[in-house]
Amino acid sequence: MLAAxxxxxxxxxxxxxxxSAVFTFTGIALLATVPPSIGLGIAVWLLLAIGYAWDSADGQVARLRGGGSPAGEWLDHVIDAGKIVSLPLAVAIGWYRFYPLPSQLWLLVPLGFAVVGTVMFFGMILNDLLRARLGVAQAAEAGGSSLARSLLGLPTDYGVLCLTFAVWGVPVAFVVLYSLLAIAALLHLTAALPVWFRRMKRL
Structure with missing residues (x-):
């Protein structure tokens, strides 16, 4: 609908x-600069979700106009890379400034999430780049598509991550939920890296 x-x-x-970038980075900036509240959390959730919806529309608009361009794809990926690393860093700043953390070691959760997200994103981009350079089609995901597979993937879904910010104004709840998502992302990356490496060796 947004693309149309x-x-x-x-x-x-x-x-x-x-x-997309305006919505997304407004939400990210609010996390780092405004004291947490239920209203702020809902606003951030909506800003991130709307930004994600617009981000999903740019490729569709390009196809409606007859195809995209390398510059457009580059811009999209650069903004995605900025979002992936700045969102957890904004969480870390918000926690440090406003959350009553029992220990500052908790700040390692969003900082670690930033590392995991960056490695995951770069790994996926590099997979596509190397395969395209060698003229190899993208590998199908093992197991195909199914309801069970979709449900198992929910903890690593960006939409689910956006939704957790609705409880940004309840520090204990958000820390628990965000930490669980960070662990899920780490497990997903740990499982994906050997698979990607084996595929690279077969090229």
Missing amino acids: LAHTIGLTPNQVTAV
């Missing part, structure tokens, strides 16, 4: 990407 709207009013794919 953007196309109808004449937005270019890069402008759609920019709209």
